[in-house]
Amino acid sequence: MDCLFCKIIAGEVPSSKVYEDDMVYAFRDIAPTAPEHVVIVPKTHIASANEITADNVKYVTAIWKAIPGIAKILGVSENGYRVVNNCGADGGQTVNHLHFHLMGGREFGWPAG
Numbered sequence: 001m002d003c004l005f006c007k008i009i010a011g012e013v014p015s016s017k018v019y020e021d022d023m024v025y026a027f028r029d030i031a032p033t034a035p036e037h038v039v040i041v042p043k044t045h046i047a048s049a050n051e052i053t054a055d056n057v058k059y060v061t062a063i064w065k066a067i068p069g070i071a072k073i074l075g076v077s078e079n080g081y082r083v084v085n086n087c088g089a090d091g092g093q094t095v096n097h098l099h100f101h102l103m104g105g106r107e108f109g110w111p112a113g
Helices: 004-009 057-074
Strands: 017-020 024-028 036-042 081-084 100-104
Touching (some): 004 036, 017 036, 024 057, 036 057, 057 081
Antiparallel strands (some): 017 024
């Protein structure tokens, strides 16, 4: 499989790790859009949110359980942060491995985009 995020998880491509457990890997985004910007991925290949099933939803649950702790590590839990998932080409997904962006350290406006 030629998946960038699978290669990062396997240690084949370097990353700046922020958090890791048995189901989740989080690393600094290489093109951050906020002072704190990490990418959070499941440690199994799930192509996008469209591919979440009863068999793999435990990885998504693990990500959401990890998010508050990652925000605390980054120092953004007190003032707030944004979590984003892009799904498919029109949704802005550029790597076909389910991932969430956790961004903080600045105020975000609404609407997003």
